[in-house]
Amino acid sequence: MTGPVGRNPAEPNPAEPSPTEGSPAEGSPAEPGSAARPGRDPGLQPERTRLAWRRTTLSCTVAAVLAVRAALHRGSVTGYAVGLLACVPCLAFLALAQLRIRALASAPVSGPRPLPARHAALAALGTVALAACAAVLVV
Amino acid sequence: MSDLVRNVRSWFVPEEVRGEGSTPDYRFSLANERTFLAWLRTALALIGGGFAVDQFLPDLGRPWRVGLALALLAAGVLCALRAVDHWVRCERAMRRGEDLPVSRFPALLGVLIAAVAVVMVVVVLLGREG
Numbered sequence: 453m454t455g456p457v458g459r460n461p462a463e464p465n466p467a468e469p470s471p472t473e474g475s476p477a478e479g480s481p482a483e484p485g486s487a488a489r490p491g492r493d494p495g496l497q498p499e500r501t502r503l504a505w506r507r508t509t510l511s512c513t514v515a516a517v518l519a520v521r522a523a524l525h526r527g528s529v530t531g532y533a534v535g536l537l538a539c540v541p542c543l544a545f546l547a548l549a550q551l552r553i554r555a556l557a558s559a560p561v562s563g564p565r566p567l568p569a570r571h572a573a574l575a576a577l578g579t580v581a582l583a584a585c586a587a588v589l590v591v
Numbered sequence: 592m593s594d595l596v597r598n599v600r601s602w603f604v605p606e607e608v609r610g611e612g613s614t615p616d617y618r619f620s621l622a623n624e625r626t627f628l629a630w631l632r633t634a635l636a637l638i639g640g641g642f643a644v645d646q647f648l649p650d651l652g653r654p655w656r657v658g659l660a661l662a663l664l665a666a667g668v669l670c671a672l673r674a675v676d677h678w679v680r681c682e683r684a685m686r687r688g689e690d691l692p693v694s695r696f697p698a699l700l701g702v703l704i705a706a707v708a709v710v711m712v713v714v715v716l717l718g719r720e721g
Contacts, residue, residue: 511635518642563617573602579671
């Protein structure tokens with residue numbers, strides 16, 4: 453990943469892709485992020501951000517699957533309950549990512565608004581909740 | 592301490608951050624957001640590692656297994672909380688036109704993970720012999 457100020461946006465990018473070419477993973481019509489529009493960012497920043505959200509939801513899903521596996525392995529009623537509980541932050545995270553991806557896709561040419569701090573805090577607290585479920589399952 | 596309280600407040604009252612300075616180039620904000628997400632993935636990977644230690648090292652003694660798993664989970668929690676904190680501070684610094692905050696967290700996390708890795712190697716080797 454690049455750092456916070458890894459790229460000078462004023463720098464012209466000679467390798468500007470044609471607007472109809474999306475990044476490889478955006479073939480699904482459910483994500484209208486790649487709509488051709490004039491003045492689109494040659495650095496594909498919104499697209500990269502969208503894919504970063506996708507990767508993060510994938511990581512979250514893996515963690516939730518491991519939680520369910522641990523719960524099944526444990527085999528007690530408490531275990532099942534905590535395993536189910538661990539899926540809640542994962543679903544919340546998916547919803548949050550969907551919201552953000554929509555916002556990125558429907559942003560004006562002037563660029564999308566920054567991520568709301570509440571959403572960032574929610575994402576982090578979801579991760580903490582997952583860790584708490586994990587701690588209960590492990591001990 | 593009051594700094595910490597103010598930072599945590601600004602997680603939930605974004606208007607406070609937005610009220611300061613001027614809006615930076617949106618590409619900087621998006622890069623900051625991606626860095627935040629990368630840290631969040633690191634946190635999730637640490638949590639996954641905690642599960643993995645618990646589930647995939649069944650021969651390990653229970654105290655070791657639980658201890659290592661809890662250490663990884665705690666590192667995950669720390670990483671997630673620090674991710675939001677750093678994101679907010681970077682966002683604020685960019686709005687004010689200040690330098691980005693420096694942090695010794697990456698170094699600390701690196702040392703911690705190296706320590707956990709060494710302990711795991713030793714424990715697994717001893718466990719195999721014993």
